[in-house]
Amino acid sequence: MNEKLNDILSRVAVESLEKLAFIFSFPEEDNGDMDYDSAAAAGVSFTGPFSGSLIITISRQVLVELTSNMLGVNDGQETTPDQQEDALKETINIICGNLLPFIAGEQAVFNIDTPEIIAGADAIKNAVTDSDGRKPASSVKLDIDDEQCALFLFGDIQVVGGLVE
């Protein structure tokens, strides 16, 4: 079931990034840690039939591209750090909103909180690394032009017949 959950998470993330910002990504097998010093991260919590949170970590280079593409600004035109944080929060919000019906079924109602930025390499590492009693129900890595992006789904995730093959 974990594999199925990973499969759903990576499919929803790949599709969302492509549709939202023309970012093309591919699921990656590599299980090594990401370089959190050059990464940005955001998380969002949700409550409903089950509760949990979804976290995205993404290389800053990709985040700059993601933000430019969302805003439709030309190459070379700069986006601000505020815009980049906003873009990352909206991205995790969109992935989360699209993911939950695949797990819990289309009828389930969830409340999704306001997404938050996780600032600093240590905080990101703490948020995503396994610790006592805290392990993601699902985690996937995506390759984006040799840059990394990872997603971590935490919580007491119950598959309620919502998984679409």
Place this chain on the structure above:
Amino acid sequence: MSINVLIVDDSSVMRAMILKTLRMTGLPLGETYQAANGQEGLDALEQHWIDLAIVDINMPVMNGEEMIDHIRENLEMKDLPVLVISTEGSKTRIERLQHKGAKFIQKPFSPEIIRDTVKGITGIGANDE
């Protein structure tokens, strides 16, 4: 004739994306206004003539569903066309919004779906092509 549009979303990047998409569609846009939550959206509706409200659901202070409830209870705005653009994926909640007279588009969206839905709601630009 042009349409005045209010865009309510807590993400400024998403508001810019929606505005850019509206401009791309060739719809006759008049004034456009932006608000970061439902309460700010209601304030903008009090202050300006608006033909279409585009509303997100998940927002701090006042969410989109509460904002729509306020609109429908207000004699002067109760017939305002509302388009919800949200990450919401729950059929139960989407149907509830549709019962409140709102159209629904899920994020991420394509420019075409925005164009066609706005044309459908406003009846504007239907003979353009």
